[in-house]
Amino acid sequence: MTHYDTIVIGGGPAGMMATISSAFHGKKTLLIEKNKRLGKKLAGTGGGRCNVTNNGSLDDLLAGIPGNGRFLYSVFSQFDNHDIINFFEDNGCALKVEDHGRMFPVTDKSRSIIACLEDKIQELGATIKTQTEVVSVKKMDDLFHVKSSDESLTSHQVVVTTGGKTYPSTGSTGFGHDLARHFKLAVTPLESAESPLLTDFNHKALQGISLDEVTLSYDKHVITHDLLFTHFGLSGPAALRMSSFVKGGEELRLDLLPQVTSDDLLGYLEKEREKSLKNALKAKLPERLADFLAQDLPEKVKQLDPKQLLDLVDKIKAMPIPVTGKMSLAKSFVTKGGVDLKEINPKTLESKKVAGLHFAGEVLDINAHTGGFNITSALCTGWVAGSQYPNSWS
């Protein structure tokens, strides 16, 4: 039976970085991935360009990880977003910064990031087995017995990086949670996070319109970010972030021009009173949105009576959007819940109950906003888990 020091299960960002770290620290390492290729979910992030990390401060990172980000203090003291940036730059994959600190490869292609990670794994001499599904892991006499679809292997250390349960077609189907339960570790309830919102709204007229830096609010929650109208409702970072605070049955307010006060907007429209309403609105808003707002109103600004003018300003500054629900877990971007952090040593990411069993990435009960924060958490926890030497290793 082939023996490894470390077997990493799951070839997403957490697993690839855990493999690199493990091999870098001199361990004979195997990465097992059930898909044909590594990083299938990672490839789809950032619209296929791979939003690999975020260049913010530690405070920004913690704010971007609302689901148990504080657990990562120790991890970030060992390997953080700046180490990620240095890693890619040092290994020939230049990155660039976009809005909100989001970082992408300069090529705008996910494949550059995945190739860089894969090349590093090869360079460090670790083994990759793709199209191989791990079906069980058992521990006997200080050794893990890892059974895959085609063979049985042993190791001193196992790093579980099987991801959450969203987009199961990418391979994240919850195996790591079952494995944790098998070892009698608690798993917190799994829910959808960063979920597109279903709304009772005029979807057809607005579908496909994307807005930069608008403000979505509900109750005390106020989120200014980009937003996308879709055929079912709202997506884009503002909607995904708002999904943590709504379930369905709430009414959101959308401020289409948060940088302008209602009084200034009224003043602007009065100044443009000779213009057609559509043209006056088009100077401030995307064309289709301007058409939508101007429909059923008089053609010229000056023809609007005072109530129509005030109602229009109200609609632009506080458009009511009734939420009817959220996308299911499978269609959400991130899984909330996972391996209970009470079970895990925050310095080493090792199970407190099962020596040599480590967890990293989205399989843990950590969830973050899109914008590179989940991937940062996955890469940093992967590095830390991979860098550990189990006590039984000699």
Ligand SMILES: Cc1cc2nc3c(=O)[nH]c(=O)nc-3n(C[C@H](O)[C@H](O)[C@H](O)COP(=O)(O)OP(=O)(O)OC[C@H]3O[C@@H](n4cnc5c(N)ncnc54)[C@H](O)[C@@H]3O)c2cc1C
């Ligand atoms: C559409 C979309 C867009 C996103 N955009 C962003 C974004 O912009 N910014 C951001 O930070 N996050 C984003 N995310 C979230 C981010 O992609 C994930 O948080 C991240 O990929 C998690 O990494 P991971 O390595 O923990 O798990 P995954 O990337 O899910 O990888 C887990 C891997 O384990 C493999 N595996 C599972 N079970 C087994 C088994 N039994 N045997 C062998 N292999 C197995 C799977 O095939 C998979 O490849 C997005 C997610 C989606 C779906």
